[in-house]
Amino acid sequence: VGASPKESELNISSPSLIEDPTGNILLNLAEGLARTDGQSWLIFNQKNGLPQDEIEMMIFDHTGGLWLAPSGYGISRWLGYGNWEGWTKADGLSSNIVLGMAQDQAGRKWIATEVGLDLLDIRTGRVRPQNPLLPFRQLTAVAGRGQHVWTGDALGQVFDFDPTTGTARLALNHLDTVYQILVDKQDRVWVCSPNGLDYFAPIDKWLKPHHIEEPLLPKGNAYGITQGPGGVLWVTT
Numbered sequence: 001v002g003a004s005p006k007e008s009e010l011n012i013s014s015p016s017l018i019e020d021p022t023g024n025i026l027l028n029l030a031e032g033l034a035r036t037d038g039q040s041w042l043i044f045n046q047k048n049g050l051p052q053d054e055i056e057m058m059i060f061d062h063t064g065g066l067w068l069a070p071s072g073y074g075i076s077r078w079l080g081y082g083n084w085e086g087w088t089k090a091d092g093l094s095s096n097i098v099l100g101m102a103q104d105q106a107g108r109k110w111i112a113t114e115v116g117l118d119l120l121d122i123r124t125g126r127v128r129p130q131n132p133l134l135p136f137r138q139l140t141a142v143a144g145r146g147q148h149v150w151t152g153d154a155l156g157q158v159f160d161f162d163p164t165t166g167t168a169r170l171a172l173n174h175l176d177t178v179y180q181i182l183v184d185k186q187d188r189v190w191v192c193s194p195n196g197l198d199y200f201a202p203i204d205k206w207l208k209p210h211h212i213e214e215p216l217l218p219k220g221n222a223y224g225i226t227q228g229p230g231g232v233l234w235v236t237t
Contacts, residue, residue: 092127112138152178
């Protein structure tokens with residue numbers, strides 16, 4: 001994703017403007033290019049894979065692909081323009097190893113990484129590492145009721161994280177590891193682990209884990225869970 005500069009910081013040599021298929025305006029800079037939606041600017045430069053010199057020509061083809069002619073670099077095509085954006089440690093991620101991602105009811109993106117939980121704000125393109133109580137390798141993340149985020153880490157711990165208060169409640173532990181967490185249509189939170197299958201329910205405000213015993217489910221690993229259109233839960237063991 002591009003950086004957000006002040007308009008006074010835009011370094012322009014031979015200005016050329018072009019409109020992309022969604023109505024954003026692109027401006028070539030002395031180094032890279034800038035894009036605006038009429039409200040703010042984003043700069044794309046060498047950090048995003050562009051040559052460091054001035055872009056002399058820009059044109060969109062009939063498929064919406066962006067073609068560039070950077071000075072001294074021939075012609076380049078921006079693959080996936082408008083469809084793909086990327087974030088790495090250089091953009092604020094805690095780690096380049098991402099193991100899970102969830103979107104809550106407010107549209108926020110929660111990223112489970114090798115070293116903790118991050119919040120990605122798509123509107124600003126900024127990443128913010130979250131509560132220091134979640135510093136471990138987060139294997140999975142899901143968004144539950146009330147914008148709570150449930151995570152499972154490599155230590156076999158399940159946390160109920162409340163972004164409003166910034167607190168993380170240890171909901172379950174001693175699982176060795178956590179394979180998957182699912183929030184079903186009844187707002188129950190299901191946890192798959194070597195310990196089998198556990199769930200949290202709205203009836204007791206998600207405070208108490210309930211374990212699925214034999215013969216409902218074979219003893220041992222519960223690897224994955226999904227819910228069919230009719231509400232039936234399917235579990236791999």
